[in-house]
Amino acid sequence: AQKVTQAQTEISVVEKEDVTLDCVYETRDTTYYLFWYKQPPSGELVFLIRRNSFDEQNEISGRYSWNFQKSTSSFNFTITASQVVDSAVYFCALSEAATGTASKLTFGTGTRLQVTL
Amino acid sequence: GAGVSQSPSNKVTEKGKDVELRCDPISGHTALYWYRQRLGQGLEFLIYFQGNSAPDKSGLPSDRFSAERTGESVSTLTIQRTQQEDSAVYLCASSSKTSGGAEETQYFGPGTRLLVL
Numbered sequence: 001a002q003k004v005t006q007a008q009t010e011i012s013v014v015e016k017e018d019v020t021l022d023c024v025y026e027t028r029d030t031t032y033y034l035f036w037y038k039q040p041p042s043g044e045l046v047f048l049i050r051r052n053s054f055d056e057q058n059e060i061s062g063r064y065s066w067n068f069q070k071s072t073s074s075f076n077f078t079i080t081a082s083q084v085v086d087s088a089v090y091f092c093a094l095s096e097a098a099t100g101t102a103s104k105l106t107f108g109t110g111t112r113l114q115v116t117l
Numbered sequence: 118g119a120g121v122s123q124s125p126s127n128k129v130t131e132k133g134k135d136v137e138l139r140c141d142p143i144s145g146h147t148a149l150y151w152y153r154q155r156l157g158q159g160l161e162f163l164i165y166f167q168g169n170s171a172p173d174k175s176g177l178p179s180d181r182f183s184a185e186r187t188g189e190s191v192s193t194l195t196i197q198r199t200q201q202e203d204s205a206v207y208l209c210a211s212s213s214k215t216s217g218g219a220e221e222t223q224y225f226g227p228g229t230r231l232l233v234l
């Protein structure tokens with residue numbers, strides 16, 4: 001069975017600080033996808049990134065960066081120079097990558113990030 | 118283009134009543150998913166559709182829950198004889214497939230907040 005663990009329930013930082021959100025996953029699949037979604041106070045889930053299990057390259061997109069390490073089954077997310085607008089709940093998710101079928105997402109319990117002035 | 122839409126955005130009902138929640142996926146997306154998010158928790162998978170068929174109903178919590186999809190488009194999630202524990206946000210997501218058959222990223226609607234009194 002698949003499992004995603006986000007051990008950090010809530011993080012508070014002051015604006016401009018860097019913050020890393022941890023995600024550890026478990027799966028018996030050899031091919032899978034990892035995701036990060038953001039859920040702002042409005043409630044809608046916003047897709048941030050998708051990573052294939054074969055692609056361990058780290059990625060940077062503006063102030064966001066992701067560190068995928070298969071050896072430790074982790075897919076951590078770093079926000080550099082955080083801003084108040086980054087305040088949200090962030091979810092890490094996992095899906096198998098079987099072709100020909102749709103794949104449900106297994107979500108972690110989320111990390112609530114609060115960025116204050 | 119338009120994203121995933123859901124209606125109603127909020128629903129308050131009395132225990133024992135039936136409710137219907139609607140999801141309009143992104144046009145052309147073949148896969149459609151329903152998830153439930155209880156207050157302060159992560160998302161739990163309920164059911165998915167590939168076209169109009171539902172290969173995986175494993176997440177439906179009881180036989181009071183059912184869903185259908187018609188025309189490879191709109192889907193309806195029905196909860197019969199609602200209970201207070203059904204109170205949650207019900208989120209719908211849709212995705213397409215690559216030419217190789219792999220599934221693309223799931224995009225979520227704004228959700229329906231259900232409150233059972």
